[in-house]
Amino acid sequence: MFDALSNRFDAIFTRLRGRGRLSESDVDEVAREIRLALLEADVNVGVVRNFIARVKERATGSDVLKSLTPAQQVIKIVHEELVTTLGGESAKLTMADPPPTVIMLAGLQGSGKTTAAAKLARHLVAQGRRPLLVGADLQRPAAVEQLRTLGAQVDVPVSSQAADPVAVARGGIDDAARLGRDVVIIDTAGRLHVDEELMDELARVHAATRPHDVLLVVDAMTGQEAVSVAEAFHARVPLDGVILTKIDGDARGGAALSVKEVIGRPILFVGVGEKVDDFEAFHPDRMASRILGMGDVLTLIERAEEAYEEDEARRAEEILRKGEFTLEDFLGQMQALKRMGPLKSIMAMLPGVPKELKDADVDDGQLQLVEAIIYSMTPEERRNPAVVNGSRRKRIARGSGRSVQDVNALLNQFRMVQKMMRQVGQGRGKGRLSLPGLPDLSELESLPGPPVDHRPG
Numbered sequence: 465m466f467d468a469l470s471n472r473f474d475a476i477f478t479r480l481r482g483r484g485r486l487s488e489s490d491v492d493e494v495a496r497e498i499r500l501a502l503l504e505a506d507v508n509v510g511v512v513r514n515f516i517a518r519v520k521e522r523a524t525g526s527d528v529l530k531s532l533t534p535a536q537q538v539i540k541i542v543h544e545e546l547v548t549t550l551g552g553e554s555a556k557l558t559m560a561d562p563p564p565t566v567i568m569l570a571g572l573q574g575s576g577k578t579t580a581a582a583k584l585a586r587h588l589v590a591q592g593r594r595p596l597l598v599g600a601d602l603q604r605p606a607a608v609e610q611l612r613t614l615g616a617q618v619d620v621p622v623s624s625q626a627a628d629p630v631a632v633a634r635g636g637i638d639d640a641a642r643l644g645r646d647v648v649i650i651d652t653a654g655r656l657h658v659d660e661e662l663m664d665e666l667a668r669v670h671a672a673t674r675p676h677d678v679l680l681v682v683d684a685m686t687g688q689e690a691v692s693v694a695e696a697f698h699a700r701v702p703l704d705g706v707i708l709t710k711i712d713g714d715a716r717g718g719a720a721l722s723v724k725e726v727i728g729r730p731i732l733f734v735g736v737g738e739k740v741d742d743f744e745a746f747h748p749d750r751m752a753s754r755i756l757g758m759g760d761v762l763t764l765i766e767r768a769e770e771a772y773e774e775d776e777a778r779r780a781e782e783i784l785r786k787g788e789f790t791l792e793d794f795l796g797q798m799q800a801l802k803r804m805g806p807l808k809s810i811m812a813m814l815p816g817v818p819k820e821l822k823d824a825d826v827d828d829g830q831l832q833l834v835e836a837i838i839y840s841m842t843p844e845e846r847r848n849p850a851v852v853n854g855s856r857r858k859r860i861a862r863g864s865g866r867s868v869q870d871v872n873a874l875l876n877q878f879r880m881v882q883k884m885m886r887q888v889g890q891g892r893g894k895g896r897l898s899l900p901g902l903p904d905l906s907e908l909e910s911l912p913g914p915p916v917d918h919r920p921g
């Protein structure tokens with residue numbers, strides 16, 4: 465996501481690196497390049513103008529710190545201004561007390577409303593809420609059916625009985641009270657374009673349900689069009705915030721960087737894929753870091769926490785405490801990694817991962833290979849890989865349908881991670897953050913190579 469913009473910033477900052485003090489004309493030049501990068505990213509012209517004015521003022525003014533190199537200074541200023549443009553503080557839903565909280569989703573057809581409704585429901589369940597989905601899109605016959613399918617996937621009930629959207633929405637709120645549900649998420653009808661009839665229907669549902677949160681769902685891939693849509697909706701039904709969908713397919717980032725400043729309402733969530741768990745709370749600081757290639761370790765940790773089952777987390781703690789780490793643990797971590805999503809999206813969140821590596825299509829099949837090999841081992845071998853001699857390696861290779869080289873490579877990889885886990889456990893991790901199974905690359909380089917096994921088979 466936002467790759468094109470990230471690459472532009474990367475190029476600008478790379479050229480700055482190694483420079484001495486920046487003259488005023490240097491600053492002008494950098495500002496011009498950033499301006500172009502933002503315009504090419506389809507950011508709203510007014511937003512770009514304000515952004516550049518702030519960066520220029522700070523880069524030439526007293527804000528410049530002597531302890532930083534010129535490149536660092538510019539990156540710091542650009543990062544902070546990106547955070548501001550993206551909305552500053554992370555915004556949250558307004559929760560009603562007493563419940564139920566009523567959330568109304570609005571947006572054009574195809575923007576991702578129905579998907580977002582289910583994703584949001586799943587997100588709220590993970591936070592201990594008991595949502596109810598309400599299907600008030602009665603324009604398309606299949607719309608309620610789609611919501612029911614998604615609702616079943618996330619294990620959240622769906623209410624949709626009457627023949628009129630207003631009655632459905634009201635009925636949904638009654639159902640929530642009856643079923644002991646504390647958040648009502650209303651999915652509404654969309655059109656291909658903003659039109660009067662649609663706005664009327666929305667206004668009526670809005671008046672009848674007095675939602676605590678009106679969220680506009682917009683497709684990030686439509687760029688400035690998404691911002692115009694947001695302005696049009698906001699003029700008729702006051703919005704509280706935005707769900708920006710499909711940012712997984714948005715290389716430019718224009719909608720994300722414009723919508724807050726143009727309509728004065730924050731982005732609360734982003735859709736990052738088609739699946740129901742491809743959904744994240746939006747944090748301007750983290751997004752700015754991602755755009756500038758600084759990684760997003762916090763989101764990564766949250767995903768890891770979700771992917772790790774509780775007893776796995778306990779086991780991970782035990783591993784660190786006792787310094788023991790087996791192939792079973794290794795496999796468990798690989799599997800947790802798999803649950804976190806495609807490796808490529810994880811790499812994108814890690815700071816300091818070289819660009820070539822980020823662009824490389826990481827093969828999730830690697831995990832399957834590891835699984836096949838480890839499942840072909842006996843429990844004893846998994847717990848104590850030292851017993852795996854040459855003949856056992858041959859047997860394991862045969863059993864897993866892989867080559868002996870594959871088995872050797874896995875065992876070497878395992879030893880490397882095991883060593884690292886011991887170091888971290890003994891507090892020699894140098895305070896660096898290292899997720900189990902996801903070695904900090906710079907740390908790996910400083911480790912001696914895996915021991916060569918000379919034992920005869």
Ligand SMILES: Nc1nc2c(ncn2[C@@H]2O[C@H](COP(=O)(O)OP(=O)(O)O)[C@@H](O)[C@H]2O)c(=O)[nH]1
Nearest residue numbers: 573574575576577578579709710735736737738
């Ligand atoms: N890649 C991607 N696709 C999405 C995302 N959100 C929704 N979609 C897809 O967009 C299409 C329209 O979504 P839908 O929820 O039916 O839109 P609605 O008409 O506004 O209710 C579907 O094919 C979804 O799978 C997202 O965040 N990323």
Ligand SMILES: [Mg+2]
Nearest residue numbers: 577578601607
């Ligand atoms: Mg829909």
